[in-house]
Amino acid sequence: MRGATGFAELRPVTDQSGFYAAPQNTNLFVMDDRHASSLVVTIHVRLTDEMVKVWRPVAAIALDADRYRIADQVIPEDEIWEFRPGQIVIAAEQNEDSGTFLVALHAAD
Secondary structure, eight states: OOTTTBBBBOOEETTOOOOOOOOOOOOSSOGGGGGGGGOEEEEEEOOOOOOOOEEEEEEEEEEESSEEEEOOOOOTTTBBSSTTTOOOOEEEEETTTTTEEEEEEOOOO
């Protein structure tokens, strides 16, 4: 079920705090009412130069229910990310061997 912010399962921790509890693996960093429209979450970006599927957890700003802007951050010298900081991507939960993660699927139009 989606709340007023458009994100699944966000719910107030207490009536006075303004903080929200998030679903597992969401990793919210900014969680108060003043910033509800710019929640920072962890999404996973594929590393394109690997022989097997490898995902890099990155900070992203939630724009709406499935669009995220990858936050400014340093890309390690030995990695090639499928999407770069500043890009807007469509992301969705994806089941992998090690669990369910929010994964960047493609660039937003």
